[in-house]
Amino acid sequence: MSQNHAMSTAYDPQAVEARWYARWEEAQLFLADARSPRPKYSIAVPPPNVTGELHMGHALGGTLQDTWARYRRMTGYEVLWLPGTDHAAIATQNVIERQLAAEGMTKEQLGRPAFEARVEEWYTTVGETIISQFRDLGASLDWSRLRFTMDPAYVRAVRTAFVRFWEKGWLYRGPRIVNWCPRCLSAISDLEVVWEEHHDTLYFIRYPVEELSGEGVVIATVRPETMLADTGVAVHPADPRYRHLVGSHAILPLVGRRLPIVADEAVEREFGTGALKVTPGHDPMDWEIGQRHGLDLINGMHLDGRMNVPDLPAYDGLPGVEARGLVVRDLEAGGFLVKTEPYVHQVGHCDRCGSVIEPLISEQWFLRMGPMAEAAIAASERGEVRWHPERYERTYLDWLRGIRDWCVSRQLWLGHRIPVYTCANGHRFASVDEPAACVECGSRQLEQDPDVLDTWFSSALWPFATLGWPEDTDDLRAFYPTDLNATAREIINLWVSRMIMTGIEFMGRVPFADVAIHCVVQTADGQRMSKSKGNTLDPRDMIRKYGVDAVRAWAASVAMSGQDVRFDETRIEGFKRFANKLWNATRLVLNGLGEDPVPVPAPDADLRLIDRWILSRLQATIRGAGRGIEDYLPQVSINGLYDFAWHDFCDWYLEAVKPRLRDADPAARAVSLHVLDVLLRLLHPFMPFVTEELWHRLPDERDFLIRSPWPEASDRFDAPEAEASIARLIAMVDEIRRIRQAAGAPRRGGRLRFEQPVGPEIAELAADLAAVQVVDELAGPGVALTELPARLELPVAEVDHSANAAARKRLEDDLARARAKLSNQEFLDRAPAAVVEKER
């Protein structure tokens, strides 16, 4: 009852936030019970890489997930929000390699076992630090179920998935052209290639034609050095310029190789000369042309990007760029270089290290994707996954429809080793467990495939592998499928779509019902935040400055807006002030409560007009807040709550009931306490800390907000007539203040006469809120108000009648507009009756 004595006049987020998270954890509020009889709700956190720091994306995603998790708990669900981290093979390996480089070492010098030990150490020291940053956000994660994609149980899940694919015959190994990163020395998938614009030179080179002496065919290329591995020339079958050449041979300059000239529809007639040098070993399209026409395959490059042309010692072993200079010089000297042109085009880079990707032939494992993609598309068509915003479903479907087999092998030291073994007799098989002997011949001489799996292969299993799959666990039965996946759009295809595919494949059901794609936060000047540019923001800095609740409320207000947002710190600051406002509103209410127990809510009979008004507004706010969350539009909820709390509740209701609180009016006490109680519940999923703190300061013993029921709107409190009359009152009070200030009159005082009866409550509120004396007769004519039939007389020598001119003009304009509409017969005929009535 006297808690308010301990309340300072300003809210201090740091002091409050520090206490609660530990108490929540201690009370095991976030612990999910798989055997609970309640309906289940679950979310698997998108596991952050163990390489990074918490960034804005985590703040947005984390806030969204926590908001839904808390909301579901309050609405009666047994909630599991599962935390975890991803080993991020290629990214982590790069980090460790950079560390080693700084120590003047390479991983080869260190050796694989020592390297792995080092990685292990990194995972344990850094891994948990990263995920535990979610605590700073107030995330209600079930830490007892913390998972890591390299946990023994998870490793088993990955191996199981691989073996199941193997048994279906969807895994195959073969030499293919892949995206090769010459720095990481590994293949990467198409999705891991980032394209950047390059300004290069397009070289036009003449290849003599063997059968027609004197004639030649001119090709265009940006990578002349790759010509050393050319095995053909291609032209479009319908190109009249070259039709006569098809079937003859070009002689490769500098090398002398005979290149069949073939016709292939992949050739663009408009590009360059319309003739294409075919280098099946170094270009994906060329590789396909080569396949179609049976062209030879030459691998002209080593895995580190140096030329591999032992027959041409002049170029052999040179790095690509050096070879290019030499080749161009030699072509020029030989008279083969026709011309050069500046050329702008897209060049692929390694997502992780930025190196230019070399399309290279290498032996890789591929996973057949067609059947899983089809199943995923079908599930989508049945509406089993709902996307928010909806349009992202298309991003996903488009990718699925054009899906290609997935190169799942990586030539890294770090990651899930591919569980394929070859015995001394050449038998190859996959095994979940470490095999002791060959399944076919019993040979004990086994060798495991040296490659590891793409990180995303293990991530794809996240929603069920974290719950214990392939074992049939309580968790899996209780919490699969999960309900929500909240993530960034850049990993829709890398991650979300693959989870959907594996979920259907292994669990028979899509892994989540809803996918929420949050926006991307750009810098204040519209730049993309990136570590390399050094323009990222650490959410924890904002948390220190404004408190977590402010950061979260801001996150909720922007995350699901349809477009990316520029970072605007003043908006976070605005929510910090909002927390302060809540703090002080609570102080006021507590001060007004007195010692008597307050019945909540007050009996109808005792409710005054303004009480019925705020309760009616509250019902609308409850509905709006719930709808916002249900519709994945948290901004609707948070903005509505902000508006109600600040403007309806603080500006008008509390101002209006101050005198009654002082007079110990039971209805005012009960209603203000009730509204505050409900408001704190509604805000809790968004701003868990202030709300918890304030709620516990309210009278009576209180549990935790997360375990208290989410408010339900009650029709009983809907009072449209109260809303209408208070709305008119507010408009009139605003008008009086406007006139008074414009007239330079004192802030209080003046007399008001109603020209129509308004009832005692309105009169009293008007007197109080507008600080006027309500009288039956004015001394003089006064000023006629426009919002209500009333006249105002101010204690100044002369009221400036023009003061209210603007308002009057607006009203007159409005009237004129309405008259014009109403005199328009077509409007009367065609507009709906309700609209016409409103104009009247």
Place this chain on the structure above:
RNA sequence: GGGCGGUUAGCUCAGCUGGCCAGAGCGCCUCGCUUACACCGAGGAGGCCGGGGGUUCGAAGCCCUCACCGCCCACCA
């Protein structure tokens, strides 16, 4: 080359399926330290709702078109 978003007050953004004088936060101007809050209160200024057509009784919202900005996908060397 396809596809998708965006363009609303000085800044950052709301405006759902077309219908109250187009809103909020911040900033700006003028007042006010009245016993919840100066992290505050009261008032105010400020917008051809990107340009141009069209549909409609009525458009920021629907259709067409143009111009920028951004994102995703894509094997034109």
